[in-house]
Amino acid sequence: MESCIISEIRKKKGDKVTKGEILFIYETDKATFEEEAPANGILLDFFFSEGDEVPVFTNVCVIGSEGESAEEFRPGSDSVKQDSVNETAKPESVMTEAETGISSGSPFSSDIPAGINSPASPRARMIADKSGDSLSGLKGTGPGGRIIERDVRSAGGRVKHTPLARKLIRENPSLHANSGTGLAGSVRGLDLILDQQPGAEEFRIKPLTNMRKLIAKAMYGSLQNSAQLTHHLGADARRITELRRKVKKAMESGSSSDITLNDMICFGTIKALKEYPQVNAHFMGDSMKYFSGVHLAVAVDTDRGLMVPVVRNADALSITELSANIKELVSACRKGSIDPDLLSAEAASFTVSNLGSYGVEIFTPVINLPQVAILGVNTIVLRPKDLGEGIIGFVPYLGLSLTYDHRAIDGGEATRFLKRIATEIENLEF
Amino acid sequence: MKTWNFRFENEILRNKNIYMENKFDLAILGGGPAGYVAAERAGDRGLKVVLFEKSDIGGICLNEGCIPTKTLLYSAKLYHNALNAGRYGVSAEGITFDFQKMMARKNKVVKKLVLGVAAKMKQNNVLVVKGEAYIENRTANGIRIRVDETEFLAVNLLICTGSETFVPKIPGLEASGDIILTSREALTLSEVPDSLIIIGGGVIGIEFASLFNSLGSKVMVIEMLDEILPGMDRELTTMAREIFSKKGIEFNLSSQITRVNGNEAIFEKDGKSFSVKADKILVSVGRVPVTIGFGLENIGVELIRGGIKVNDRMRTNIPNVFAAGDVTGFSMLAHTASREGEVVVNNLTGGNDRMRYNAVPGVVYSNPEISGTGLTEEAAREKKIDYRVAKLPMTFAGRFIAENEGETGLCKVIVGARNQEVLGVHILGNPSSELIYGACMAIEAEMTLSELREIIFPHPTVSEILRETFFAF
Numbered sequence: 001m002e003s004c005i006i007s008e009i010r011k012k013k014g015d016k017v018t019k020g021e022i023l024f025i026y027e028t029d030k031a032t033f034e035e036e037a038p039a040n041g042i043l044l045d046f047f048f049s050e051g052d053e054v055p056v057f058t059n060v061c062v063i064g065s066e067g068e069s070a071e072e073f074r075p076g077s078d079s080v081k082q083d084s085v086n087e088t089a090k091p092e093s094v095m096t097e098a099e100t101g102i103s104s105g106s107p108f109s110s111d112i113p114a115g116i117n118s119p120a121s122p123r124a125r126m127i128a129d130k131s132g133d134s135l136s137g138l139k140g141t142g143p144g145g146r147i148i149e150r151d152v153r154s155a156g157g158r159v160k161h162t163p164l165a166r167k168l169i170r171e172n173p174s175l176h177a178n179s180g181t182g183l184a185g186s187v188r189g190l191d192l193i194l195d196q197q198p199g200a201e202e203f204r205i206k207p208l209t210n211m212r213k214l215i216a217k218a219m220y221g222s223l224q225n226s227a228q229l230t231h232h233l234g235a236d237a238r239r240i241t242e243l244r245r246k247v248k249k250a251m252e253s254g255s256s257s258d259i260t261l262n263d264m265i266c267f268g269t270i271k272a273l274k275e276y277p278q279v280n281a282h283f284m285g286d287s288m289k290y291f292s293g294v295h296l297a298v299a300v301d302t303d304r305g306l307m308v309p310v311v312r313n314a315d316a317l318s319i320t321e322l323s324a325n326i327k328e329l330v331s332a333c334r335k336g337s338i339d340p341d342l343l344s345a346e347a348a349s350f351t352v353s354n355l356g357s358y359g360v361e362i363f364t365p366v367i368n369l370p371q372v373a374i375l376g377v378n379t380i381v382l383r384p385k386d387l388g389e390g391i392i393g394f395v396p397y398l399g400l401s402l403t404y405d406h407r408a409i410d411g412g413e414a415t416r417f418l419k420r421i422a423t424e425i426e427n428l429e430f
Numbered sequence: 431m432k433t434w435n436f437r438f439e440n441e442i443l444r445n446k447n448i449y450m451e452n453k454f455d456l457a458i459l460g461g462g463p464a465g466y467v468a469a470e471r472a473g474d475r476g477l478k479v480v481l482f483e484k485s486d487i488g489g490i491c492l493n494e495g496c497i498p499t500k501t502l503l504y505s506a507k508l509y510h511n512a513l514n515a516g517r518y519g520v521s522a523e524g525i526t527f528d529f530q531k532m533m534a535r536k537n538k539v540v541k542k543l544v545l546g547v548a549a550k551m552k553q554n555n556v557l558v559v560k561g562e563a564y565i566e567n568r569t570a571n572g573i574r575i576r577v578d579e580t581e582f583l584a585v586n587l588l589i590c591t592g593s594e595t596f597v598p599k600i601p602g603l604e605a606s607g608d609i610i611l612t613s614r615e616a617l618t619l620s621e622v623p624d625s626l627i628i629i630g631g632g633v634i635g636i637e638f639a640s641l642f643n644s645l646g647s648k649v650m651v652i653e654m655l656d657e658i659l660p661g662m663d664r665e666l667t668t669m670a671r672e673i674f675s676k677k678g679i680e681f682n683l684s685s686q687i688t689r690v691n692g693n694e695a696i697f698e699k700d701g702k703s704f705s706v707k708a709d710k711i712l713v714s715v716g717r718v719p720v721t722i723g724f725g726l727e728n729i730g731v732e733l734i735r736g737g738i739k740v741n742d743r744m745r746t747n748i749p750n751v752f753a754a755g756d757v758t759g760f761s762m763l764a765h766t767a768s769r770e771g772e773v774v775v776n777n778l779t780g781g782n783d784r785m786r787y788n789a790v791p792g793v794v795y796s797n798p799e800i801s802g803t804g805l806t807e808e809a810a811r812e813k814k815i816d817y818r819v820a821k822l823p824m825t826f827a828g829r830f831i832a833e834n835e836g837e838t839g840l841c842k843v844i845v846g847a848r849n850q851e852v853l854g855v856h857i858l859g860n861p862s863s864e865l866i867y868g869a870c871m872a873i874e875a876e877m878t879l880s881e882l883r884e885i886i887f888p889h890p891t892v893s894e895i896l897r898e899t900f901f902a903f
Contacts, residue, residue, distance in 0.1 A: 162876030164851040181784050183874050189851065 003055045005207055006048050015043045017063060024060065039063055044070035053207075120147035160186035168192055211305050218345065222369045226283070227406040230364040230376070231414055235422035237380045237396040240264045243428060259430075262298075262354045263323040265377055265398070268424035270294045270315050270322075273350055276417040280349045282370040283408040289370075297348035297368065298326055300333045307333040308368055310348040319430040345369060352377060356398070365403045372408040375421065376401035398425065454480045456778065457575050457584030459563050459724060462489020463764040464590035464755030466547050468771030473554030475779045480582055481556050482563035482575070488544045489592055490756075491764040497543055498617050499637055500795055501536040506644035507797050517835040527645065529622050536617070565725035573729065573750065586750045588774050589731070589738060590767065591724060593717040593756035600629075602690040603713070609693045611712045613638070623647055625708035627695050629687050630715035631658035633794050636674075638712055640796035643679050650680040650706060652687060652697050654715075659794060663806040663856040665821075669840055670800050670858055719759040735759055742784040744774045766790050789873035793863040798839060801862035804854030804873045805844055816847040820902040824859035827895040834860060841895040843869075845903065850879040855896070865893040879903055 008025040011017055017037040024035050024046075041063040048054055048061075062070035120140065124147045140147035159180060161169070165187045169175050174194055180187035208216065222228070240261055250256035273280040273294045282289040294315040297308045309329040314322060332338040341347060345368040353365045354377035365376035378399030385395045400421060404414040456472050458465045461483030469481045486493045505527065512525045551558050559577055565587070566574040572583040595612040597603070603610060611619075613634050622645045628635045631653030643649045651658065658681065659667040671681055685699040694707050719737040732739045732747040737759020744752045752774040755767030769785065776783035794800040810817045824830045824839030839859025845852055855869030872882055879900055887897045 163878050163881045164849055164876035167849055167878060181786070182876065185782060186875075188876055189849070 003053050003205065005205075006050055006052050006054060006060065009046060009050050011037075011043050011046070011061075013043055013046050017041060017043050026054070035060075037063060042066050042068075044068055045074070047075055051207075124148050160184065162186055162188050164189040165192055209304065215305055218368065219366050222366050226367060226369060228367050228403050229406060230401050230403040231411070231418055232362055232399065232401050233415070233418045233422060234383070234400060235398045235425040236385070237398040237425070239426050239428055240398070241380070241396050243430075257320055257323060258327075259319055259323045261356070261380075262352075262377065263319060263326060264428055264430075265354065265421075265425060266296060266298065266314070266326065266352050267319045267322055267430065268428050269350070269352055269375055269421050270296060271424045272417060272420040274315055275420055276413070278409060278413060279373050279404070279417050281372050281408065282346070282349070283372050283405055284370060288372075288408060291349040293349075295347060295349040297345075297351040297371075298329065299351060299353035299365075300330050302334050304336070307338065307343060308345070308348070308351055309333055309338055309342045310344075312342075312347070345371060351375070356380065362399055363401055365401060367403055367405055369405075373402060373404040373414070373417075375418075376403065452478070453572055454478050454557075454582060454584040456480075456586045456588060456775075457563075457573065457582060458482065458588045458590065459565075459575075460489065460590040460592055460755070460757070461487040461547075461558070462590060462592050462755060462767060463491045464592075464757075464767035464771040465489070465588070466551065467768040468588055468590070468754065468775050469556040469558075470550050470554050471772055471775040472778065473551070473556040475775065477775075477779065479554075479556045480584065481551065481558050482577060483558065483560055484562045486544055487551070487558060488540075488547050489764075491767075492543055492547065493540055494614050494617060496764050498536045498540055499613075499641070501539045502532055502617070503637065503641050503644075503795055503797070505532040505535070506641050510644045510797060514835075529645070530620060533618075533620070563724060565728050568729045568748065568751075586752065586778060587729075588771065589726065589746075589751065589753040589757055590755040590771065591720040591757045593719050593759070593762060595713070596716045596718045597713055598687075598715055600687050600690055602692075606690050606692050606711070609709070609711055610690070611710050613712075613714060616710075616712055619710075623709035626650070626710050626712060627652065627706060627708040628712045628714060629695070630713065631655075631681070631683070632714060632716065633659065633792075635712070635714040636670075636794055636796050638714065639674065639679050643674070643677055644797060648678070648680075648708070650682065650708065652682045652685045652695065652706075654684070654686055656684045658683070659800065661806070662792060662794070662800060662802050663842060663854070664808055665842065666800055666802070666840060666856050666858040669838075670794075670796070670798070673798065673838070673858075674796070717756065717762060719757045721757065742786075743777050744770050744785060745777075761787060761790060763790065763792065786874070789870045791866045791870050793866065795863060798834075798837065798858060798860050799863045800856075800858050801866035802854065802856040803866055803870045804852065806854055806856065807842070807844060810844055810853060815853065817844050817853060818847045818850075818903060819844050820899050822895060822899050822902055824857075824892070824895055826898045827890070827892050829890040830859060830892045830895065832890070833892075841899045843896070843899045843903075845879060850903070851876050852878070852882065857895070859892070859895075861892060865891075865896065868893065868896060 004026045006024055007027045010022050010024055017023065018040050019037055021037045022034045023037050023043070026033055026035060042065065044062045044064045046061040047059060054060060058075045059073045062073045064070065162182055165177070168189055169192065175192040177187040177191040177193065179185075180191055182188035182191070243264060244259075244261055247256050247259045251258060277290050278288075280291050280294055293313040295310050295312050296314040297310040300307045300309060309332070311317070311322065311325045311329065314325070317325060329338065329342065348368065348371060350371060351368050351374040353374060355363060356377050356379040359379050361378050361381065363376050363378070365374045367374050378401060380396045380398050382394040383397035384392050387393045387395075400418060402414060402418040455477040456468075456479045458469050458479065458481045461469075461481055465481055465483070466487060466489070469479050472479045481487075491497065509525065509527045512522050515522050548558065561577040564576045566576050566581070568574075572585050573587045575582045575584065575587070595614065597612065616638055622642060625648040626642050628639050628649065628651045631651045635651060635653075636658055639649045639651050657664055657667055658671050675681060682697065682699055682704070685697045685704075687695060687697045688703070689696040690711060693709060693711065694705055695711055696703060696705050698704070721733060721736070721738060726738075729748050729751060731751060731753075738746055738753035738757050740746055740753050740758050744754050746753055754770035754774055756762050758770070761767075766787070773783045773785045789803050791801060791803040805813070805815070805817075807817075807819060819842060821840055821842040824834070824841060830839065837859065839857070841859075842856045843852065844854040852869065852872045855866065855872070857866060882900045885897070887894045
């Protein structure tokens with residue numbers, strides 16, 4: 001634990017506070033805590049705003065007498081004084097979390113001194129330091145295996161390390177032992193195991209971005225609120241790989257745009273959707289919404305997360321136009337300039353998610369509700385096929401995974417639709 | 431501490447089932463160095479212990495192994511030293527020895543020690559039952575063990591039934607009768623044989639070779655491998671063999687015994703057949719764990735390579751059943767056995783103890799003695815350990831020169847190349863058996879050369895050779 005987020009500020013600069021009043025509320029990974037004023041006085045300054053991520057042991061605000069300066073407590077100033085509790089004459093700084101032990105579930109470790117390898121609470125360290133004990137070799141029972149006070153106390157004193165073990169730890173502080181197997185339980189060289197880097201944080205808490213929150217909500221909602229399952233089926237990919245070869249050749253002479261396999265698959269899917277309107281639909285709970293046009297969404301992997309922009313009225317487009325449209329949307333998504341309206345699940349009637357270029361052989365895409373189905377496109381693999389006249393040969397085979405909402409579509413329909421996509425792909429023309 | 435007062439007389443056993451009422455915490459099968467040490471420790475910690483021994487308490491070690499041989503070897507050494515006293519400016523004439531008196535003294539020493547062990551058992555409230563124990567079965571209530579008509583019930587069982595001499599199937603061996611000896615018979619001889627063939631150049635073979643060589647026998651050792659004392663550091667064993675050769679022991683290495691006809695032994699070496707004769711032929715090719723005849727199969731204990739399979743806490747595959755000592759078949763040393771027995775008791779009494787074998791000392795009590803602990807150079811090479819070696823002649827220790835006129839020896843220390851922790855120490859020369867434990871401590875404590883160089887050794891002692899060698903890196 002390195003930091004927490006100030007989620008709500010209750011007192012502002014200049015407010016009069018009395019001991020016990022809530023100054024601000026902060027969040028850790030585990031819970032939300034209220035920080036009470038440790039003394040009466042005037043809130044001289046508040047160094048952070050709501051939503052700020054504050055490293056532990058950083059002054060957040062200062063309580064003092066009217067007219068006093070809080071500057072010396074400002075984080076980053078040269079002479080930052082910390083925790084002057086009990087010195088009533090001086091302004092009190094309120095820090096984000098001192099030692100809270102295990103009850104809060106967040107024994108914060110601040111600055112792990114170099115050379116000490118185990119993640120441990122400051123209190124555990126203090127106790128260990130006082131008794132001259134080594135924390136290495138202690139098994140932590142705190143959150144995330146962190147060594148806490150009770151671990152140090154229950155160890156009942158120093159865990160002996162052999163000279164070799166000590167030497168090895170000196171040379172590589174990221175070594176530690178969970179238990180000793182040497183003389184009287186001493187830690188031997190053999191017992192040492194490599195831990196995470198010294199000083200490396202065990203974990204880090206970062207609030208979700210809005211986009212992540214949206215994805216989380218949509219995906220979780222989809223799995224919670226629909227009856228989805230996936231059928232896997234494949235298409236002979238000889239036709240589209242041949243088309244792709246031709247496109248590449250034509251591109252050399254400048255007579256074609258870059259129509260990708262994905263463009264072709266989307267094109268075939270649109271054709272199939274025209275034949276199966278019950279899939280080009282939204283499930284509305286007590287009704288179905290069938291679309292006249294095909295509004296095809298494509299899943300795009302971006303630095304900020306998954307985006308699913310839609311090509312409106314895709315069935316009206318030639319493959320070249322479709323290809324150009326998709327490219328533009330992908331680029332807009334990656335640049336962050338996409339029109340938010342085009343990202344709405346309601347704006348699309350069907351989605352294609354292509355993981356084939358990553359080598360995925362089979363997956364179960366999650367439906368973008370209220371759409372009723374999503375097509376997952378897998379990588380092309382070689383598969384034996386009866387080519388007739390007693391010849392069995394290897395042909396390129398494209399795996400297709402259709403997840404559908406069984407509330408809206410039955411298995412037979414879904415299968416026929418999926419088969420239709422395969423047929424379109426196998427006989428694609430443009 | 432809870433104690434039980436038992437009467438040790440065997441009459442008590444006549445009252446059948448008396449012990450069924452009193453369940454034992456620990457039953458121990460075999461009163462050797464594993465069994466009696468475990469019994470002593472367990473009794474001391476308040477466990478209710480019963481120890482079964484079919485023969486004499488103390489086991490092979492005390493009765494037919496370590497102690498009797500060392501007693502005789504000391505007599506032989508005195509004789510040898512008297513013969514060579516001239517080297518030290520002492521003249522003695524008409525030096526003789528009385529083998530029967532030596533044997534009588536050996537018996538006295540053994541008896542004294544056996545009584546000592548028995549006293550310790552009593553002191554620690556261990557019930558010692560003399561008789562052949564048989565494991566009946568394992569019930570929800572405990573493990574049932576029977577001796578004749580009496581049944582015992584115990585929560586835990588420690589099996590330390592030891593080992594016995596392995597007598598190979600050599601044609602003509604059995605028919606050769608009294609001429610053939612094992613270590614047991616060799617310790618009950620009434621006179622020193624004029625000549626002796628020893629089949630097997632391991633620790634037992636070499637100690638007897640040294641003993642009878644010192645007492646004037648013409649000794650020949652026939653060893654199958656290409657060097658004597660396998661498992662010990664080869665540089666030292668080669669050197670020791672040369673010293674023994676100078677003293678008159680003849681060695682035939684890489685030799686396979688093919689037949690024994692009375693006092694004639696026929697062996698093959700380099701594809702040729704040789705015939706040698708001697709008054710007695712001692713067979714010492716090894717020992718095998720004793721795992722049959724006491725109902726081990728009734729509780730389904732798993733074996734491995736002839737011995738009882740155990741983990742590093744000496745647990746067998748069966749809950750509450752432990753094994754220690756030679757019966758596990760791998761270390762075959764009395765001191766290993768004792769420590770293994772202690773590991774069992776430590777774990778039974780709430781401790782967390784594991785058996786470690788990386789610093790078990792091994793000593794050959796020949797004259798001169800050969801002692802080693804930890805890794806040999808061969809083992810380090812085989813394990814692909816990056817190591818460094820330093821070695822010094824024993825004559826680098828002043829005391830050695832003072833007391834070993836005309837003798838030589840070697841001290842060899844092996845450390846890890848990177849961290850300089852001691853991995854192995856091997857010493858040829860007297861009295862290395864008395865100082866090797868220091869090396870065991872260094873290895874167990876994982877001391878590195880920098881700590882060891884700060885240790886003060888008494889001057890002048892032979893042990894200083896270790897210190898010298900630590901500085902020779």
